[in-house]
Amino acid sequence: MPLRLLKYGLSRDYPVSGDVPATPELKPAYDVVIIGGGGHGLSCAHHLAKYHGIKSVAVLEKFYLAGGNTARNTTTIRSNYITPEGIAFYKEGVALFERLSQELDFNVMFSQRGQLTLAHSEATMRSFHMRAEMGKHMGTRTEVVDQKGVEELCPLLNMDYGGPLEILGGLWHADGGTARHDAVAWGYAAQASRRGVEIHQRTEVQGFEVVGDRVQAVKTNRGRVACGQVLIATGGMNYDVALMAGVELPIRCYPLQAMVTQPLKPWLHTLVSSVSLHTYLVQSSRGEVVIGGGSDPYQLYSTRSTLDMKEHLAEGAVHLFPFLQGVRLLRQWAGITDMTPDYSPIMGASPLANLWLDCGWGTWGFKATPVAGKRMAQTIAEGRVPDILKPFALERFETFRLLNEMGATAASH
Amino acid sequence: MKLLTCPMNGPRNIDEFQSFGPVRARPDPNATADREWSRHLFRAENRKGIVVEWWRHVPSNYFFLAERDLVSNEIIRTFDASELRDHA
Numbered sequence: 098m099p100l101r102l103l104k105y106g107l108s109r110d111y112p113v114s115g116d117v118p119a120t121p122e123l124k125p126a127y128d129v130v131i132i133g134g135g136g137h138g139l140s141c142a143h144h145l146a147k148y149h150g151i152k153s154v155a156v157l158e159k160f161y162l163a164g165g166n167t168a169r170n171t172t173t174i175r176s177n178y179i180t181p182e183g184i185a186f187y188k189e190g191v192a193l194f195e196r197l198s199q200e201l202d203f204n205v206m207f208s209q210r211g212q213l214t215l216a217h218s219e220a221t222m223r224s225f226h227m228r229a230e231m232g233k234h235m236g237t238r239t240e241v242v243d244q245k246g247v248e249e250l251c252p253l254l255n256m257d258y259g260g261p262l263e264i265l266g267g268l269w270h271a272d273g274g275t276a277r278h279d280a281v282a283w284g285y286a287a288q289a290s291r292r293g294v295e296i297h298q299r300t301e302v303q304g305f306e307v308v309g310d311r312v313q314a315v316k317t318n319r320g321r322v323a324c325g326q327v328l329i330a331t332g333g334m335n336y337d338v339a340l341m342a343g344v345e346l347p348i349r350c351y352p353l354q355a356m357v358t359q360p361l362k363p364w365l366h367t368l369v370s371s372v373s374l375h376t377y378l379v380q381s382s383r384g385e386v387v388i389g390g391g392s393d394p395y396q397l398y399s400t401r402s403t404l405d406m407k408e409h410l411a412e413g414a415v416h417l418f419p420f421l422q423g424v425r426l427l428r429q430w431a432g433i434t435d436m437t438p439d440y441s442p443i444m445g446a447s448p449l450a451n452l453w454l455d456c457g458w459g460t461w462g463f464k465a466t467p468v469a470g471k472r473m474a475q476t477i478a479e480g481r482v483p484d485i486l487k488p489f490a491l492e493r494f495e496t497f498r499l500l501n502e503m504g505a506t507a508a509s510h
Numbered sequence: 511m512k513l514l515t516c517p518m519n520g521p522r523n524i525d526e527f528q529s530f531g532p533v534r535a536r537p538d539p540n541a542t543a544d545r546e547w548s549r550h551l552f553r554a555e556n557r558k559g560i561v562v563e564w565w566r567h568v569p570s571n572y573f574f575l576a577e578r579d580l581v582s583n584e585i586i587r588t589f590d591a592s593e594l595r596d597h598a
Contacts, residue, residue: 336556347552349531350580395529398558398581403512405525438552494552495545 116203116287117162120298126323127155127295129477130315132302132338133331134158135167136278136463137455139285139296140470141328141477143201146292148471149478154294157317159301159334163282166332169400169432170463171355171379171389173368175212175273177232177239178505179224182488183441184235186468189485191237191272193467200467203284205276206382212273212368213242213250215417217262221372224504225268238271251367255419262373262416273368275379281466305342310450312342326477328453330469333398333433335456344447346456347494348435352393353460354406356429358421360384369417372504376413385427388414390460392434400431434459441500444473444489445482453477454491460506512583516567517574517590530564533575533594560586562594 105111129145131138134156145151174194176187197205216222225241232239247267248256257263290296297319304316305327314323331338336348361384370377379387391406407429415422436459437443443457455473458465472486482490488500512524532555537546555561558581565588566573575594577586 337558340557345553349554349556395563396531396554396556396561396580397583399583401583405511495548497544497548 116283117296118290120300121295123155123297123300123317123319123322124295125321128153128325129155129328130322130324130326131156131328131330132315133165133329133334134162134286134296134298135165135330135332136163136282136285136466137332137458137469137473138328138330139163139282139289140466141330141455141473142289142294142296142470143285143292144471144474145478146289146294149474151478152293154289155322156289156294156296157300157302157315157322158296158298161298162286162296163279165334166432166434166458166462167278167282167466169353169355169430170278170460171377171387172275172278172463173212173273173370173377173379174207174275174464175270175368176237177212177214177228177268177270177273178502179228179231180441180488180500180502181231181235182500183502183505184232184237186485186489187464188235188237188272190465190468191274193471194274194276194464197276197281197284197467201284201288203280203287205280205284207274207276208382209272209274210367211250212270212370213247214268214270215247215254215369215371215373216265216267217371217373218265222266225266228268228505232270240269242267242269251365251369253364253420254369254417275368275381277382278463281463285466285470302338302341307342307449310448312449312452324451326451326453328455328473328477330455330473332458332462333435335435335454335458339447339454339456342447342449342452344449344452346435346443346454346491347438348443348457349396350398350433351395351436352397352399352401352431353389353434354391354393354402354410354429354431355387355389356407356410357381357385357387357427358424359427361386361424365418371413371417374413374416376410376417378414378417386414386421386424392460398433400433402429402431436460438494439499440502440506442469442489443491444469444486445476445491447491461502514565514576514585515588516572517588518572519567519570522567526568528566528568530566530573532561532563556580
């Protein structure tokens with residue numbers, strides 16, 4: 098090893114190899130065109146190339162890799178949802194995260210430290226009992242804990258502010274965790290490009306050539322690309338991109354704001370969230386406390402931040418951990434979330450035969466990066482939607498078979 | 511602080527208001543199939559551009575309409591709901 102290092106150091110031409118190759122020339126056609134170079138699109142590309150042998154794949158990214166909601170989310174990984182369909186899907190997502198570093202040969206810094214959701218009312222406690230029973234039934238580690246249990250799990254919590262926000266108990270989800278968002282995207286990108294997937298950054302989709310019920314080609318700022326199959330996985334731009342193909346999705350866009358504090362010594366050993374305060378906290382491996390997630394109270398296509406929302410997040414964080422009051426904020430940002438009416442994603446077929454949807458990821462998309470990519474790749478490769486994705490079909494709105502997960506989120510919408 | 515000009519109360523902090531989303535045409539309950547109902551219920555206007563929305567000034571419980579740009583967040587104008595009725 099030292100000899101190799103020495104040789105490398107003295108070499109005149111360094112064998113420079115980046116994880117992701119530079120954007121190549123756009124070919125006239127690909128078997129699969131994936132629109133959106135975020136975690137979901139890259140995960141799908143990886144699964145197509147590795148497990149389905151489909152290597153004529155182009156990932157088209159308008160800006161730079163994983164710079165949208167993959168970079169802007171607060172990296173919560175969990176499966177403590179309410180509906181059996183939702184739990185089954187997210188449970189597979191958590192399982193994929195557990196071995197993702199090995200799968201990608203890339204350290205995604207997955208830390209399964211558990212998530213504690215707090216209840217400040219009896220009504221919330223009742224909903225926690227329902228989620229816990231459903232979670233146990235579906236084989237996940239989810240249980241209701243009382244005040245003493247909360248204190249044991251998170252001793253630094255301020256249990257009682259003498260008002261309506263006293264902590265009555267919590268929902269303890271031992272499967273919950275967090276991972277490094279950039280590493281997830283880059284790991285998938287590296288694996289996919291190693292197998293021949295082309296990643297085209299700064300390639301913006303500007304329209305579709307639709308003939309009959311098929312997309313013949315995708316029009317980009319770098320030219321026309323004919324395609325066998327197309328996947329839309331563009332996060333906050335899903336509504337906009339689908340509309341170019343004539344598909345109107347039941348989506349409304351809202352900014353979601355978050356922020357991080359300066360780095361602190363490790364003190365917060367679980368993910369903590371409060372449904373009533375619309376605040377959740379996680380300490381990153383760098384020591385920064387990530388605080389989310391305030392959804393703006395009205396529709397907007399903007400990633401601007403507002404003082405109102407940051408104050409709201411700070412207030413929630415200081416309620417839970419009063420000693421954070423003197424801590425400085427380091428960064429703050431916003432992402433555009435594509436919210437569905439039932440707080441569940443839209444995955445599977447579209448009205449066009451070869452256009453597939455991985456949309457409606459709202460405020461809950463990061464945790465599904467591996468599983469959505471895996472299952473969408475399977476869908477595209479086999480040309481049919483697997484059972485686990487069927488409940489998330491776009492048609493569910495027309496048949497009124499909604500998957501209501503509104504109660505299973507702590508973001509403020 | 512962002513200001514929204516209420517047709518009744520004048521310019522106020524937008525925190526005093528609640529958004530009720532884009533105006534939607536009300537379907538005829540006797541002549542609407544399930545498909546159109548689902549459309550009415552679940553598909554609100556979300557195009558990049560200007561929308562007409564319902565807003566409420568919470569302290570005075572006054573509902574009115576606003577034209578707003580969904581990209582720049584500029585509030586172009588606000589007006590009383592009677593104006594919409596007059597144009598309908």
